[in-house]
Amino acid sequence: MELIVQGIIKAFELIISFDPEVLGITWLSLKISGTATLISLIIGVSIGTAVALNNFFGKRLVISLINTGMGLPPVVVGLFVTILIWRNGPFGFLGILYTPTAMIIAQAIIATPIVMGISLAAIQNLPPNLRLQILSLGASRLQLVWVLIKEARLPLLAAVMAGFGGVISEVGASIMVGGNIKGYSRVLTTATVMETSKGNFDIAIALGLILLLLAFVINFLLTQIQQRQKLR
Amino acid sequence: MLKHLKPTTVFYIVLVAFITLCGFICFFNGKTSSKQNAIILATTTSTQDSGLLDTLIPIFEKQTGYFVKTIAVGSGAAMAMGREGEADVLLVHSPDAEKKLVEEGYGINRRIVMHNDFIIVGPGSDPAKIKSVKSSAEALKMIAKTGSLFLSRGDHSGTDAKEKTLWKKANINPAGQKWYQETGLGMGQTLGIAAEKKGYTLTDRGTYLSMKKNLNLDILVEGDADLLNIYHVMEVNSTKWPKVNAAGAKAFADFMVSKQTQGIIKTFGIDKFGSPLFFPDAGKKMED
Numbered sequence: 001m002e003l004i005v006q007g008i009i010k011a012f013e014l015i016i017s018f019d020p021e022v023l024g025i026t027w028l029s030l031k032i033s034g035t036a037t038l039i040s041l042i043i044g045v046s047i048g049t050a051v052a053l054n055n056f057f058g059k060r061l062v063i064s065l066i067n068t069g070m071g072l073p074p075v076v077v078g079l080f081v082t083i084l085i086w087r088n089g090p091f092g093f094l095g096i097l098y099t100p101t102a103m104i105i106a107q108a109i110i111a112t113p114i115v116m117g118i119s120l121a122a123i124q125n126l127p128p129n130l131r132l133q134i135l136s137l138g139a140s141r142l143q144l145v146w147v148l149i150k151e152a153r154l155p156l157l158a159a160v161m162a163g164f165g166g167v168i169s170e171v172g173a174s175i176m177v178g179g180n181i182k183g184y185s186r187v188l189t190t191a192t193v194m195e196t197s198k199g200n201f202d203i204a205i206a207l208g209l210i211l212l213l214l215a216f217v218i219n220f221l222l223t224q225i226q227q228r229q230k231l232r
Numbered sequence: 233m234l235k236h237l238k239p240t241t242v243f244y245i246v247l248v249a250f251i252t253l254c255g256f257i258c259f260f261n262g263k264t265s266s267k268q269n270a271i272i273l274a275t276t277t278s279t280q281d282s283g284l285l286d287t288l289i290p291i292f293e294k295q296t297g298y299f300v301k302t303i304a305v306g307s308g309a310a311m312a313m314g315r316e317g318e319a320d321v322l323l324v325h326s327p328d329a330e331k332k333l334v335e336e337g338y339g340i341n342r343r344i345v346m347h348n349d350f351i352i353v354g355p356g357s358d359p360a361k362i363k364s365v366k367s368s369a370e371a372l373k374m375i376a377k378t379g380s381l382f383l384s385r386g387d388h389s390g391t392d393a394k395e396k397t398l399w400k401k402a403n404i405n406p407a408g409q410k411w412y413q414e415t416g417l418g419m420g421q422t423l424g425i426a427a428e429k430k431g432y433t434l435t436d437r438g439t440y441l442s443m444k445k446n447l448n449l450d451i452l453v454e455g456d457a458d459l460l461n462i463y464h465v466m467e468v469n470s471t472k473w474p475k476v477n478a479a480g481a482k483a484f485a486d487f488m489v490s491k492q493t494q495g496i497i498k499t500f501g502i503d504k505f506g507s508p509l510f511f512p513d514a515g516k517k518m519e520d
Contacts, residue, residue: 086318087475097318098272098301179303182286197420198281199443 007205014206015213021183026210029187030218032100033168036107037115040163043108044115045156049145051116052123053131066120069113074106078173081106085177098179103187106173111163118162122155123148157226161219168215188214270299271480274310274319276390277418279463282438282509284500291496292487298480306418308388314338314466317473321481323488325390325436325463328397334466342466344517345488346497346510350394350461352453353423353440354380354432362432368456369402376404379411381431385422386414390461395434398458423447436461438509441501462513465489489514 014022051062085091085102096102126148134144149156171189178185180194188211195204279285280302289300303310303319307326313319315338322339324330333339352362352371360380362371375382384406385392399406406412413431415422419439426433427447440451453459465485470478487493494512501509 086316088317088473092475098303179301181301181303182289184299184301194280197277197418198283199420199424199446201446 003201004205006202008209010202011206011209014203015210022207022210024183025186025188025191025207026214028100028185029168029189029211030214032103032174032187033107033164036104036167037111037160037164039104039108040111040115040167041160044112044159044163045119045149048116048119049123049149052120053145053148063120066113066117070117072110072113073172074110074170074174075172075176077106077109078176081109081173081177097177098181098185100178100185102177103174103185106177107167107170110170110173111167114166115159115163118159119152119156122152122159125155126151154226157222161222164218164222165215168218169211269297269480270301271321271477271484272301272303272313272319273321273323273484274303274305274313275323276307276310276325276463277304277420278325278391278436278439279323280304281418281420282442282501284438284497284510287500288488288493288496291493292484296483296487298483300484306385306387306389307393308390311339314468317468317476319468320477321465321467321484323463323465325461326393327462327464329393330464330466338469338472339466340469341482341485342464343485343489344513344515345463345465346494346512346514347460347462348437348510349454350391350434350459351437351440351451352432352434353426353447353449354452355430355448356450357430358450358452360432363452365453366456368398368453368458371453372398372402372404375411375432376402376406376409379409381429382406382412383422383426383429383431383433384412384414385419386416387418389419391419391434391436394459394461398434401458423449438501441505441507441509463510 013019048066051059051066081102082097083089085094085097085105087095087097096105130151131144131148134147139147169189171193174180174185174187175190175193178187178190180186180190186194188207192204192207192211195201195207275285281304285302285304289302292298293300303313305313307324308329310319310322310324311326311329311333314322314333315336323345330339330342334342352368354360354362360371360374360378362374365371365374384395415425417425419435420443422433423435423440423443424447425431427449432452433449437454440447440449465488467478467481467485468476470476470481494514497510497512498508501507
């Protein structure tokens with residue numbers, strides 16, 4: 001119990017004193033997971049919408065695969081990304097193992113199926129007549145997709161939150177492809193793991209609390225945007 | 233109409249801001265660390281967890297301009313990275329496996345850096361009564377005989393390798409025994425589990441000292457010659473793996489055995505723990 005109190009006090013100390021190292025780690029977490037979420041958003045929403053709007057052979061199989069991907073274990077992603085991008089691997093020439101770029105790639109792979117699955121369900125959940133109505137008003141195909149995405153904005157923002165939440169809290173892949181290098185690829189989750197194994201439980205608790213706070217602020221902002229529409 | 237547009241406008245603005253921000257990030261990410269200057273150092277967790285590398289590496293980086301990527305894993309994993317050419321330089325403490333790596337030609341220029349020692353720790357109540365025994369082999373025999381809980385790393389780290397040799401020396405095969413549990417975790421976490429479960433474990437002194445305040449474990453066996461913990465630095469052979477940064481690896485290995493670094497190692501930890509965590513050994517032979 002005493003330890004938890006110590007951790008909370010430490011967290012406040014670290015936040016209030018603007019500890020440059022903690023600040024850097026927090027900012028890096030935000031940058032990496034934000035970029036990964038953005039990439040997953042572009043890929044996930046477009047493919048999710050395409051799958052939802054088209055009928056083709058094997059559609060159910062594809063949807064099952066996407067839904068399975070929503071539970072992709074981060075360590076497995078980390079392992080495969082590591083093997084693919086290490087020096088003597090097929091993408092070794094890029095030289096990106098143990099860099100923030102590698103972490104963005106791994107996190108984007110984790111977040112993409114999550115965003116894809118939710119956007120797929122969101123678009124499928126729209127009333128079927130809506131499509132006919134929009135088309136009958138003379139919309140082009142691109143305009144149709146755009147209107148549908150706008151209509152499904154609520155669940156799509158939920159997709160963003162789920163994707164972001166999935167990657168900002170992820171540690172397995174980040175530590176494998178990023179290497180937890182001080183001042184370079186150390187993020188909140190990997191730092192928490194390291195401080196725990198060092199026995200600095202107060203700092204670990206503090207980092208954990210900062211991570212929670214960060215996730216809360218981001219989700220609060222996104223929820224603001226999401227719910228504004230509803231209250232109108 | 234204006235009212236109707238507002239939330240969507242906000243949405244676009246946020247989206248555009250987000251994209252711009254990420255554009256900048258990608259730009260910044262792109263320009264960090266050129267390949268030439270980066271060295272991958274694969275090492276054991278104890279050198280990182282004790283804070284030694286946090287002290288040494290900034291000095292090295294400032295002196296040479298290299299950028300060190302420290303990957304702290306067990307000695308086994310570190311040497312596997314060396315064997316695959318995925319690291320440039322290794323700082324490890326698993327002498328038998330190191331010799332093998334050198335014999336196979338993957339590791340070159342292996343040099344001694346420092347040592348500290350292993351200790352057997354356990355609960356103060358000491359159910360196996362090992363505190364009175366002199367040698368580590370004797371202590372392990374007692375633990376086995378009384379069936380007292382022993383926590384093993386079980387992760388092919390240097391500590392794990394040392395533990396396996398000690399069991400061998402005591403003529404006991406603990407694998408599969410009920411009182412013998414493998415954590416598969418790092419030293420710090422294994423110590424935490426030993427403390428929680430009131431079990432015995434083998435640890436390097438540095439990690440134990442740096443975590444002592446949170447543990448309810450006492451040093452029960454120490455000072456045995458078998459318990460010596462020796463760290464070596466070696467470079468990965470660039471003729472086997474052309475992508476290895478040979479110059480950088482050599483620079484780092486030279487730095488580790490330099491007079492200045494050895495001096496820092498000598499005093500490291502005194503201010504925090506009252507005694508040094510490592511003893512510099514550069515230039516000595518392992519037999520000394």
